[in-house]
Amino acid sequence: MDKQKFTSDLLVVGAGIAGLTAALETAETGFTVSLIEKMPNIGGRVAQLNQYFPKLCPPSCGLEVNIRRLRDNPKINLSTLAEVVSVEGEPGDYTVKVKITPRYINEDATDTDIENCIDKCATVLKNDFNYGLDNRKAIFLPYNNAFPMKYVFDKDALSDDEAKNIASVCSDIIDLDQKEEIVEMRVKAIIWATGWTPYNADNLTELRYKGNANVITNVELERLASANGPTGGKIQIAGKDSKIDKIAFVQSAGSRDENHQEFCSTICCMASLKQVRYIREEFPDAEIYICYIDIRTPGCYEDFYEESKKDEKLHLKRGKIAKVINDPNSDQMIVESEDTLGTGLDQIKVDLVVLATGMKPNTDTFPDKTMLDGCGFIKTDKDRGIIACGVCAAPNDVASSVQDATGAAMKAIHIIKEGK
């Protein structure tokens, strides 16, 4: 094997908390790492949370320390807007083709030049970072603490004519001559850390997500509660400024359900209990209902659950939700459930419904679909060179994803040193 020809020892695909951890652990042991991320910024879904359970600290407290480690480590080569196109080879020697999309922004443009252009650019697009709850310009910074702190021109979301128009208005900062590149990398091991996407709530027709501003998902609530979110941290129903008095969480929305995702995402009960704390700060008198099949708060999370139960205006209702309907006499929604511990079929009228949707593993670009388990997660098999960590490997919280990533780094180091 000709060592000179390797791009790096390890390729990590995905720079969320799991991929970032795997890359850092491997690089800090002395190996070289190519870390690729398909978005313009790293941090994954964690960057979109308001606070982490169980400590309720902002996600920046976990991410910033890792970003500092990344900045300080010359052994990691980060590429953003980068995706795997193909993988060939075997443990010890892989050739991977990676597509890198440019930012289409002149390298020497100053932030002031760019901000002046953003003011001139009239085109707005849905802001993915806020799950489409607000809009952003076609030239944008992913969010205020993004790393890398670099602007992007979202050319691919525009027609050619729209892109050319904006480029002519902002000719001093936009460079449409920058071209997409296919880069070939030769590496000894690969770690997949591609994470998850929220289950598509549009599929939950019986829960009336589509078309009702007062039916939102748990990830949207994270953004509404965030100081850098679309409402500056004010939890409100789109288009309304009225007080929210009653809220229902629908647990396992699209999870543990053979018509949607059959598995339990494991974190949604903790996510809802955490979100009750945010809501309580803003609406001290609100009546909050959590409608659940089972509350799953494993290990030490049981303490968080016990503490939450002290909230007298939090009502835990056991029973699968049958449906959500529009109240014909008001703007409220009616949540109909079978309360298996109480009164049988029950209806609650609420101002806001939060669907606790689960996590769907991201495996679109994972090349060997035979290595997905029955729920669609990537199965690690070191002998075949398949190493996955974080939520693309199993539905998990941040702490477990980080532990998993450290284990993945160990497996990758073994392959780097031994070939298998």
Ligand SMILES: Cc1cc2nc3c(=O)[nH]c(=O)nc-3n(C[C@H](O)[C@H](O)[C@H](O)COP(=O)(O)OP(=O)(O)OC[C@H]3O[C@@H](n4cnc5c(N)ncnc54)[C@H](O)[C@@H]3O)c2cc1C
């Ligand atoms: C509503 C909700 C609230 C939550 N709150 C908490 C909480 O308070 N505390 C907690 O511990 N956990 C929480 N979680 C769970 C937490 O979000 C996950 O544990 C965490 O995101 C897992 O990180 P990850 O790196 O595996 O995945 P991700 O965060 O999804 O990161 C994956 C990265 O890979 C990138 N990627 C994807 N595909 C590709 C590709 N093909 N090529 C290159 N890059 C790619 C993505 O863009 C992303 O940056 C919550 C989950 C939900 C649904």
